[in-house]
Amino acid sequence: MAGYNQTREGWKRGWVLLFVVGVFAARSQSRPAADGRSGTDGPEFAMAKLTDLSLWDQTFLKLYRYRQARWSKPACAKPLREARVALVSTAGLHLPSQKPFDEARKGGDPSYRWLPNDLAVQDLEIAHRSQAFSREGIQLDRNLCFPLDRLRELVREGIVGGLSHRHLSWMGSITAPGRLLSQTAPEAAAGLQQDGVDVALLIPV
Amino acid sequence: MCHQTVGLIQGLLEDTGIATVSLSVSEEMTRKVRPPRVLLVPFPFGYPLGKPNDPALQRTVILESFGLLQRTDLPALERFRDG
Numbered sequence: 001m002a003g004y005n006q007t008r009e010g011w012k013r014g015w016v017l018l019f020v021v022g023v024f025a026a027r028s029q030s031r032p033a034a035d036g037r038s039g040t041d042g043p044e045f046a047m048a049k050l051t052d053l054s055l056w057d058q059t060f061l062k063l064y065r066y067r068q069a070r071w072s073k074p075a076c077a078k079p080l081r082e083a084r085v086a087l088v089s090t091a092g093l094h095l096p097s098q099k100p101f102d103e104a105r106k107g108g109d110p111s112y113r114w115l116p117n118d119l120a121v122q123d124l125e126i127a128h129r130s131q132a133f134s135r136e137g138i139q140l141d142r143n144l145c146f147p148l149d150r151l152r153e154l155v156r157e158g159i160v161g162g163l164s165h166r167h168l169s170w171m172g173s174i175t176a177p178g179r180l181l182s183q184t185a186p187e188a189a190a191g192l193q194q195d196g197v198d199v200a201l202l203i204p205v
Numbered sequence: 206m207c208h209q210t211v212g213l214i215q216g217l218l219e220d221t222g223i224a225t226v227s228l229s230v231s232e233e234m235t236r237k238v239r240p241p242r243v244l245l246v247p248f249p250f251g252y253p254l255g256k257p258n259d260p261a262l263q264r265t266v267i268l269e270s271f272g273l274l275q276r277t278d279l280p281a282l283e284r285f286r287d288g
Contacts, residue, residue, distance in 0.1 A: 045247040045248065046248075047230060047231075047232060047245065047248070047249075048231050048249045048250045049231075050233050052249060053250070061234070066209055066237040066238055067209060067213060067238070068212075068237070068239050069213055069216035069238055069239055069280075071215075071216040071219040071220045071241055071279075073220075074219065074241065074276075075218075075220075075221075075222050075223055076224065077274040083224075086223075088211070088214060088215075088218070090210045090211050090214075108206065132250055133207075133249075133250035133251030135251065136251070137256070138251060138257070140257035140258060141257035143257075144251075144252060144254045144255075144256070144263070145254065147254050147263050147267060149260075150254075150260060150263050150267055151267070153260075153264070154264070154267070159268075160271075170214070172207030172208075172209075172210040173206040174206060174209075175206055177210065177213055180210065180214070181213055181217070185213065185217045186217055188214075189217045189218050189223070190221065192218065192221070197223055198223065198224060199223065199224050199226075199271075199274060200218050200226075201225075201226060201227070201228075201270060202227035202228070202240075203227065203228050203254070204207030204208045204210070204227070204228065204229065204230070204231075204253060205207050205253060
């Protein structure tokens, strides 16, 4: 009897899933294709929509239970011209000499890489399992997701006080963020704190 | 998922006393994650700073995001105005 009930449950779930996928398929087909993409020059101004993504990604992101950011009180920001700034990227960037992120790890690789401040931006490599974003622009110019050259210019002009001697990189597609929250992010945050970082600019892709 | 990952790290950094601001190309995801300070930018996935080899635009995006750092009425969510 138990086996019979389990089979019935399985069928029910299957039908529900099929229905959900069907609804999203119908919805995404009824929309016009994403416009404004003009070759490798990059797109015109339009914010990304979930409907730009594959059907699978759309369905996943609609059903996914997001975790909310938590903090207890706003950090007090120094004036920018006195502040030490660090970049935090989730584009899966790493140096050629560093171990790439594990794209096969279930739930997403929660590890991070330190990127030294004196690196050549265009040397960075990408190990990111998400197919939800185009690499085209980033291949042409890594500053599109890791604008270290722009920050260097702002320091030279005296607009920004200085840069941290190292920056942070994660691969953002972490669907099970338990270890990120309990271990790797607090560890990295403590590192930035020890470095005397005042301001962090965080950039997803 | 990048937007959730950024938001979660951002909350932890803010609590260590580091003032944070992030960019977002996905308002839908960011509204669910609610990071402390966010600049919503009108660009597609994979183009958070706007365009490759366009230093002027990239610089404007960065400076506009830094403009949110003094905000303490969190979460602060603003739209990029220069687009």
